Amino acid sequence: MKPAATTPLFAGPFALATLSEPASPAFPALVLPQGSALDLRAVFAEPTLTIRSLLESWAAALPRLQALAEDGDQAWQTLEGLRVHPPVEPRQVFQSGANYRQHVIDLHVAHRAPDDALSPEEARAEAAALMDQRAANDLPYVFLGLPSSITGPFDDVTLPYSVEKPDWELELAAVISRPAYRVTIEEAADHIAGYTIANDLTDRATVFRRDMPQIGTDWLASKNAPGFTPLGPWIVPAGSLPNPDDLQVTLKLNGDVMQDESTKDMIFSVARMVSYASQYARLLPGDVVLTGSPAGNGMHWGRLLRDGDLMEGSITGLGTQRTRCVAESS
Structure with a gap:
């Protein structure tokens, strides 16, 4: 039977996750929302079922999942003792x-050249005008x-010894259901x-190629270390979030709020x-399509990630991920 309701973990009647028992393979x-889980391999009679194959x-x-969420006779188990993995392997x-x-205005000011003659206020005004123009006339900036x-939403995040300026970037992530082309x-x-939820960690020291400025950004070096994208804990169906363009994105660092902005501030929906x-x-x-990070990153606060830091990232209706930073020894 389903356990008694507690504080909901997420919005809506159900979500998807990838879980595992100790020393056992992960399962979809x-x-x-009250914290019970159902192994979908047995229900669907597919031993190799994954969240991705379900999608x-x-x-x-979807209608079968909706019916299962109401079925108290299934073999529900508590989440306690289960490991929560990234909800999907994209x-x-x-x-x-x-x-x-x-966020862009903050970065524009933070990354100014040392010889920039503009005051911080003038630089912010310049960036604000650029953002207004961009929303009206330009295109999104997407990369791979x-x-x-x-990594998982509760796993430790290793800060590589080679990373000089590790920063957080909490983001809303959309999960694709069927092929989309044009x-x-x-x-x-x-x-x-x-x-x-995704936390798109970034090494600010390697974002730009200083040896060849013409090339521009280096996302391979700055964003793709193992574990630099904590994902999850749940995939909440789109029907449970009628307006993804009005969700609060909040990141706490050791209990202090660093990011706290609505997705209404997104330039592109x-x-x-x-x-x-x-x-x-x-x-x-x-x-997964990450949709960008709001203001309040470490570069803004002058405080980047360190060994032992605890990041707690939450988005309205999607739950909370908690990841601790662990410094890699050289």
Whole structure:
């Protein structure tokens, strides 16, 4: 039977997760907001079922999952004692840069050249004008990340000894349900199964190629260390979040609030981001589209990640991830 209700873990009647018992393989699970889980391999009679394969038949699976969430006779178990893995293993990770107005303004000021003649106030005004122009006339900035950078929502994050300026970037992530290629903004929502939380860690020291400025940004070096993208804990179906463009994104560092902004501050909406990425690449079931990070990163506060730091990232309706930083010895 389902356990008694407690404080809900997420919005809506159910979510998806990838879980495991100690020393056992991970399994795809249906999770209820009060904290019970159901192994979907037995229910679907598919021993090799994964969340990604479930998403590949999302239209057929969704009504079945909705019915299971109401079925008290299933073999529900408590989440206690289970490890929570990244909810899905994507084949592709689409990342977004410069998609929150205040964040971009902060970075514009923080990354100014030493000989920039503008005052901080003038630099902020300049950046604000650029953001207004960009929202009206420009396109999203999307690049690719590596699936190997993904780690679980409660796993330790190793800070490589070679990383000089590790920073946090909490983000809303859309999870793709069916292939999307050259879809319109209006069609994009039909290709999103649900949403989860991502923390897109970045080494600010290697974002720009100082040896060849003409090349611009170096996302391989700055974002793709193993474990630099904590993902999860849950995939909450899109139907449980009717307005992804109005969710509060909050990151606490050792209990102190560092990021606390609504997705309303995004320059480009979730649907526009997915549509844009699909103009150049074929998005596949289980792929994740990160939608950018709001203001309040470490560069803004002058305080970057250190050994022992605890990051707690939450987004309205999606739950909370908690990851501790562990410094790698050289």
